[in-house]
Amino acid sequence: IxxxxxxxxxxxxxxxxxxxxxxxxxxxxxxxxxxxSELGQAKARRLHAMIAEALESLYGGSVMAHADELALHFARSHSDTLARKAVRYLYAAGRAALEKYANREAANYLAAALDRLDRDATIVEVPREEILLTLARTRQRLGEYDEAMTLWQSARDNAVVRGERGALADIEHRMGLACYWSGKYADALSHYEFGLAEADFAVPATRVRLRLAKGIALQDLGRLEEAQAEVESALSSAAAGGVDNDTLLSRAHRALLLLYTWTGPFETARTHGVEAVAHAEAAGQHMLEWTAHWGLALLAGVSGDAEEVVKHIKRSDELADQMQSPLLPLWSAEIWVQYLSGIGDWDAALSIAERTIIQAKSLNQRVLLPRLYVWAGLIYLWRGAEEKAKEYFDLAWKIAGGEKTGSLEGVGERALDVPSIVPAHLGLASYYLAKGDPEEAVRVGEAGLAIADRTGYVVWSLQWLLPVVGEAALLARDFDRAARHSARMRRDAGRLKHRLGLAYADACDGLIAWFRDGDPRRGIDLLRSAAEQLEAIPFPPQAARVRRKLAGALVETGQREEGARELRKAHDVLARLGAAEELTGTREEMRERGVRPPPKTVATGAAGLTGREIEIARMVAGRKSNKEIGGTLQISSRTVSTHLSNIFVKLSVSSRGELADFVRQNDLLEG
Incomplete structure (x- = not known):
């Protein structure tokens, strides 16, 4: 004392x-x-041993609630007589950490337990195999796929020696997942097939999981018909085997959500997404809930529903935070980059993209990197940073294996990594178009189209490649080629109710009517329709480019004042975005038509809100509904909702009430 x-x-x-x-x-x-440090090793070890045993006696029946504390002292005692207790508490502490999603902490505890077991074969009271498997799963959660595969291989060898074929099926499933998440789709597929060969000796749920995983791998390898058959076979296996649990049903619906997102119809994809979320919530599986919301955000992005993108990606972020995953935020970030790029918030998009690229490289996320390089590169291209854009497009091309895409046969797994290869083609085609080489843009773009078409990825073609190839064909004055691609866009977009595709088809047909058919008046109607559709999605950068073309058609038909107004609208958007090349072209066009260009920079409202967004924010503060706001501004309620989603993101508010408070606190009620 x-x-x-x-x-x-x-x-x-x-x-x-x-x-x-x-x-x-x-x-x-x-x-x-x-x-x-002054104690010396011998004294420190004795002290840890004394503390460990005293605490164990003190805690009595509640020792497992203090497993982490006991693990520390028993492990640091380095006592052969206390080694069993050290392993026991290390294992318990590792499991407790996993339940809290403290994956790094869990890995450290489990690795220490396994190390002690490997050094002392006489310790048999603790389940070595279970520790090995749990550590492998934990390494996988952390994105340490090589380390995880080493552990899985050890577990696999053990299962073979013991003749445990059911366990072997489970292990092959896990090994396949490790390969899948590291972008080795062909290897993943092999592991799933090996697992299915042993699935008769496992519980029915294992066969279902293997078939679902195989279906997803086939999808990323571009074999969509086989993927669909495999997933449906998984559902049949579940029914035949009496497997009716929420976890597996969530996995099945999630797989179908992703499949139909790329092939359509979108409503079918959305139905499966809602089911996937419901079953994941019922099962209490945060990881499955994350994948379902992420998939729904992706679906909302390709179907042009900005409000739903924000809703689902925010929920994905919340779940990723709860799970403390280092990987999941990277995949959510990609969707944020695409969303922010589309609505014209390029500064935020580039900030997220550059940060995520660094993180993805450090975690060896080769599947994600090519797309991140392309999305960032497209923004740099818009802003006139052509060398930076080309650097990123070349990196994407190299990682995705673009040099191997001449044929889909016998070129290895990366040549069939459609979600990486097709964007890589998009990046280079866009670069050549911006550099004034439409023939090369068409060549590269159509090579990407061939891959997307042969593998069934309709939406990749419609959302990204067809618009670029169509524009390049127009620039090359290859009107027949442009008309073919436009007809394809209109057909596929109409079938899928794809808003962006329909808008692009109107733009392309408008230019064909004007330049090929000599009918600028019909071109005006189509171009105006395209611009309005793009703004409603919203896709302001592309809408501004279409308005530039619309201005030219108006001037040609003698509507000079109307043409000047369209040029000013385009100029304001391009100036706000910092779209250097397009802005320079717009200003030159204005001078040619006798219109004085405004300043190159435009003022923005609080927190970067546009004038229209401030108008809507004021009306929300005045308690007006979306319908009333739309009536006043002569826009649809859906467009009002889209503007509100963008406002919520810019101001970091989550409700109309919070927005009203912001308006009042920042003196925005009066213009």
Whole structure:
């Protein structure tokens, strides 16, 4: 007691708690480190052993609630007689950390437990195989796929020696997942097939999981018909085997959500997405819920529903935070980049893209990197940073294996990594178009189209490649080629109810009517329709480019004032975005037509809100409904909803009430 009093008086320790429970802690970590280092290893080990046994006695029946504390002291005692207890508490601490999604902490505990088991074969009271499998799963959660595969291989060898064929099926499934998430789709497929060969010896749920995983791998390898058959076979296996649990049903619906997102119809994809979320919530599976919301955000993006993109990606972010995953935020970030790029918030999009590229490289996310390079490169291209854009497009091309895409046969797994290869073609085609080489843009773009078409990825063609190839054909004055691509866009977009594709088809047909058919008046109607559709999605950068073309058609038909107004609208958007090349072209066009260009920069409202967004924010503060706002501004309620989604993101508010408060607090009620 006297010693404690002296240490407290010297401010080495401080006392907390009450008479029933007194606690002494060091006043500063450095004091603890200095005193600990002075003990010497032998004394430190004896002290840890004494503390470990005293705490174990103190905690009695609740020892497992303090497994992490006990694991520390038993492990640091380095006592052969206490090794069993060290392993026991390390294992318990690892499992407890996993339940809290503390994956790094869990990996450290489990690795320490496994190391002690490997050094002392006499410890048989603790399940070594279970520790091995749990550590492998934890490494996989952390994105440490090579380390995970080493552990899985050890577990696989053990299962073969013991003749445990059911366990072998489960392990092959896990090994396939490790390969899949590291972009080795062909290897993943092999593991799933090996697992299915042993699935008769496993529980029915294992066969279902293997078939679902195989279907997803086939999808990313571009074999969509086989993928659909495999997923439906998984559902049949579930029914035949009496497997009716929410976890597997969520996996099945999630797989179909992603499949139909790329092939259509979108309503079918959305139905499966809603089911996937419901089953994941019922199962309490945060990871499955994340994948379902991520898939729904992706679907909303390709179907032009900005409000739903924000809703689902925000929920994905919340779930990723709960799980403390280092990987999932990277995949959510890609959708944020595409969304922010589309609505014209390029500064935010580039900030997220550059940060995510660094993280994806550090975690070896080769599947994700090509797309991140392309989305960032397209923004740089818009802003006139052509060298930076080309650097990124070349990196995407190299990682995706673009040099191997001349044929789909016998070129290895990366040549069939459609979600990486097709964007790589998009990037280079866009670059050549911007550099004034439409023939090369058509060549590269159509090579990408061939891959997307042969593998069934309709939406990749419609959303990204066809618009670029169509524009390049127009620039090359290859009107027949442009008309073929436009007809394809209109057909596929009409079938899928794809808003962006329909808008692009109108733009392309408008230019064909004007330049090929000599009918600028029909061109005006189509171009105006395209611009309005693009703004409603919203896709302001492309809408501004279409308005530039619309201005030219109006001037040609003698509507000079109307043409000047369209040029000013385009100029304001392009200036706000910082679209250097397009802005320069617009200003030159204005001078040619006798219109004085406004300043190159435009003022923006609070937190970067556009004038239209401020108008809508004021009306929300005035308690007007979306229908009333739309009536006043002569826009649809859906367009109002889209503007509100963008406002919510820019201001970091989540409700109309919070927006109203922001308007009042920032004196935005009066214009």
């Amino acid at each position: 006297a010693a404690l009093d002296e240490l407290i008086a010297q401010r080495v320790l401080h006392e907390t708690g009450d008479m029933d429970s007194i606690r002494y802690d060091f006043t500063h970590p450095l004091l603890q480190q200095v005193l600990y």
